Amino acid sequence: MKMPENSNDKNIRLNSWISFIITIASIIIIAWLVSLARIRLDLTEDKRYTLSAQTLKVLDEIKNDIYIQVYLDGEMQIPLKRLRRSVQEMLDEFRIASGRKISYEFINPSASGDEQKRESLFQDLYNKGLVPVRAQYTDGKGGESQRLVFPGMIVNYNGIEVPVNFLKNNQALSYEQNILHSIEGLEYEMIQTISTLASDTIYKVAFLEGQGELSETEVADITYNLAKYFTVDRGVIGGKQGSLDQYSAIIVAGPREQFSEADKFVVDQYIMYGGKVLWLLEQVYVNRDSLSSGETAGFYYPLNIEDQLFRYGTRINPEVVQDMDCMLVRLSVTAGGGQRQIVPAPWVYYPLLAPDQHHPVTRNLNKVKGEFVNTLDTVGLDGAIKKTILLRTSDYSRTIAPPLIIKLREAESVPEEKEFNRSRLPVAVLLEGVFPSAFRNRMAGTLFGGSNREVRNESLPTRMIVIADGDIIRNEVQRTGSTEVPLPLGQDKYTGQLFGNRDFLLNCMNYLVDNNNLMQLRSREMKLRLLDRAKIKDERTFWQLVNIITPVLLVILAGIIYNLFRKRAYSK
Secondary structure: OOOOOOOHHHHHHHHHHHHHHHHHHHHHHHHHHHHHHOOOOOOOOOOOOOOOHHHHHHHOOOOEEEEEEHHHHHHOOOOHHHHHHHHHHHHHHHHHHHOEEEEEOOOOOOOOOOHHHHHHHHHHHHHHOOOOEEEEEEEEOEEEEEEEEEEEEEEEOOOOEEEEEEOOOOOOHHHHHHHHHHHHHHHHHHHHHHHHHHHOOOEEEEEEOOOOOOOOOHHHHHHHOOOOOEEEEEOOOOOOOOOOOOOOOOEOOOOOOOOOHHHHHHHHHHHHOOOEEEEEEOOOOOOOOOHHHEEEEEEOOOOHHHHHHHHHHEEEOOOEEEOOOEEEEEEEEEEEHHEEEEEEEEEEEEEEEEEEOOOOOEEEEEEOOOEEEEEEEEEEOOOOEEEEEEEOOOOOOEEEOOOOEEEEHHOOOOOHHHHHOEEEEEEEEEEEEOOOOOOOOOOOHOOOOOOOOOOOOOOEEEEEEEOOHHHHOOOEEEEEEOOEEOOOOOEOOOOOOOHHHHHHHHHHHHHOOOOOOHHHHHHOOOOOOOOOHHHHHHHHHHHHHHHHHHHHHHHHHHHHHHHHHHHHHHOO
């Protein structure tokens, strides 16, 4: 016989359901409020999920929506998957910090089954500036294949598209280390581009002309890449005071003619009022065109700028570097049977310069390719000027003084290591602080008058970078008939190998013009926690047994404890 349900039982059941519904609703509301409150807790040792104050400031000031397409998706190696996960986590942080003004999607460029469409998309991404890599993956049959992956993204803002490449390619590091450094640099690479696009201020920079500097074609690649961040001009000073005032920074790229005193004064006062300068200068002129005939000469050729640089804290030495860590050149040699063949040979006059891995400008950079490089010294003991060496030669280098004869057949002989007894010679220096005028006590205002602006004898706090090689910024040019096609800056036209010239110079300019201190983000470090493969091999059996036996023992132990509690509870 079924007993009628008591009203108290009905109330208990009703209250239980009400309590359950309230609990679920409370959880949903709390979760929603937490998402609105942007509460983020980073428990990682290196704070990899914590955005910097500089980044938060930029994201908070975004006015319009930003749409990002990330092309790092699909089947790929585990290191690239790790990079993909880090990119997504960083974009999630950006999206929340920006008040959801940033949205993104991941796209697999190889997803289409139509080969023609895939190739068309690949070419489009390449033309936009994304650099592809070949990623290995395992197919369904257990075989390995290769697929093109574009580890980068396209940032869209107000109809403007700018590419961002993630993957570093430092040849001195392992693949895993390059992935780690790519992850370290994600915040900077992303926020630098977003800051440039979203900023109301577009900074202007200029290449100086009038002293036989490198032509537009010879600096075409760096000009194109600088234009992603700045408005880039070219122009002659012409001794006109104030002609440089509109520029946040100027570039002096490989001059071959002497500076006039009037132009020197204009540049000096530009610096005194806080202007920034990237100097790329040489004291030894080498005719590179003559080298194609097998021999050329190098001469000391002052630029009448030496006294000015000396006052600022540095001196370029009239000597040419030879380095055992160098580029290869193609030589035509006689092989067996009297036939000629092309072989690669080390060319000590084209050193591979080592970046300082501790400074934001040069951290995690590949080596920089130089040509007939000079050296420099820092001078002066004035504590108002901070001096940081950015590029050096290797541990096995030497210098030769002009006049000198350079013969291409020198590459046929193997250099003696003991003759290269100088090490880590400075080639590029960053100068920061308050600079004295090179025209102090020279009545410059009278000599070069024409402006009502006060002639300063001491600068506002500013920066400059001096590089003792004008060719670091020069891209190779491929000539086909009358057509000239600039090659990527830092690329060896024979091997296709890409060095760090472009990244180095972009970092230099961004650092000089960096008013938000975003470059400091490049100093970020993360620990690489890789498994010890040798240890894994030796202890594999032990850990397999631990993984099998431990869960079984835990289950048995839990059963024993449960039975003990049951016996104790029911024995009373």
